Amino acid sequence: MTESRTTTFTNPRNYTFPSHRLRRTLHDSTGTKQPIVLVACGSFNPITNNHLRMYEIANDFVRENTDFEIVGAYLSPVSDEYGKPGLVSAHHRVNMCSLAIEQESSWLMVDPWEAFQNYQRTAAVLDHFDYELNMVLGGVSTPDGEHRDVRIMLLAGSDLINTMSEPGVWSHDDLDRILGRRYGTIVIEREGYNVAQATGNLSLWQNNIYTIPQLIQNDGSSTKVRLLFRRGLSVQSSLLPAVIEYIEQNNLYGWQVGSGEEGQG
């Protein structure tokens, strides 16, 4: 990679980049695979089974259809400053993500970098990963000991990619950074958000956008889960037990008149 990198970042207090589940040596011995790290940005308010499923779908797709090899995967919960109605504190959202991946995954990690500071645009979040993985940790190695830079790829549902064609939401420079040669995105189809429509307006960067149709459609969302909580209905099939327990213990997502959330879903 020859493009210049952003190297100045503000870290939250006592921050350490999580790398304990990062694979530092590629399995591929043919020298043809490009190492990638998946990063999903979002509210995770709360983390649902659908969020976890996104990584499984991407993993299958990458293995069967690409010359990439996944060496790590992260959830990056957004800062409280994002200000979305009903967003519980970053502290709780990070805790729920950590509990979920501890229980359910052997390869996902939660990076609290953007959660515990001022709002960071997604391009800056990917730059942060690039810096930590390639400049601080020095990338990964082939089985023969050759160095390889890791390519950071945004993992997202088609609803998020749809917003990239909405005027005024993302800056062109940021889209060029996120969807350009250095990074790229893996898009999971989400019911109600047509993938072709989502990516059609982004044709400038089509070579770096990998879209995955979902075989089993699932229209679940964190908004719907919050609605179930407020109505006192079961969420067993949408959230992991540890996440449900955490929400109950901390009394999150209870019905609150005037929270601005009534009727959404």
Ligand SMILES: Nc1ncnc2c1ncn2[C@@H]1O[C@H](COP(=O)(O)OP(=O)(O)OP(=O)(O)O)[C@@H](O)[C@H]1O
């Ligand atoms: N059911 C799903 N299918 C595909 N992608 C999903 C699904 N749920 C969430 N995602 C993706 O996960 C990422 C993080 O999502 P986010 O935390 O905003 O979840 P959400 O369910 O859309 O939240 P909310 O309902 O609060 O808006 C986004 O890229 C989003 O598109």
Ligand SMILES: O=C(O)c1ccc[n+]([C@@H]2O[C@H](COP(=O)([O-])O)[C@@H](O)[C@H]2O)c1
């Ligand atoms: O970087 C941007 O300009 C930008 C514009 C719109 C959305 N995002 C990110 O996209 C994510 C959207 O999450 P959500 O819960 O609103 O679907 C969140 O991580 C935002 O920081 C980022």
